[in-house]
Amino acid sequence: MQGNRGCLGNTLLFLVIVFIPILGHIIETIMVFEDDHSFVGTILWLVVIWALPFVGPFLYLLFGQKRPRRVMFGQPSYR
Numbered sequence: 001m002q003g004n005r006g007c008l009g010n011t012l013l014f015l016v017i018v019f020i021p022i023l024g025h026i027i028e029t030i031m032v033f034e035d036d037h038s039f040v041g042t043i044l045w046l047v048v049i050w051a052l053p054f055v056g057p058f059l060y061l062l063f064g065q066k067r068p069r070r071v072m073f074g075q076p077s078y079r
Contacts, residue, residue, distance in 0.1 A: 025049060028057045035066045 032045045045064050049056040 021053060024057055025053075028060055032060065032064070035064070037064075037066070 028049050029046060032042055032049065037045065045060055048064075049060055052059070
């Protein structure tokens with residue numbers, strides 16, 4: 001099956017395929033710097049995110065984010 005999208009269609013498809021992952025990587029990089037990682041941890045997560053194009057950001061979202069402690073109702077938050 002052959003599609004004839006034309007020059008504009010191919011250009012738009014190329015821009016979406018190239019720039020949406022780059023935008024995602026930039027957002028992930030900002031998230032890494034905002035989290036409280038050690039210097040080595042920050043560098044390693046940046047390497048994982050940028051070296052593994054589709055898997056790296058997914059791995060960071062699953063395993064790399066520092067989650068805030070849960071606060072139970074009725075307990076003081078200063079513990």
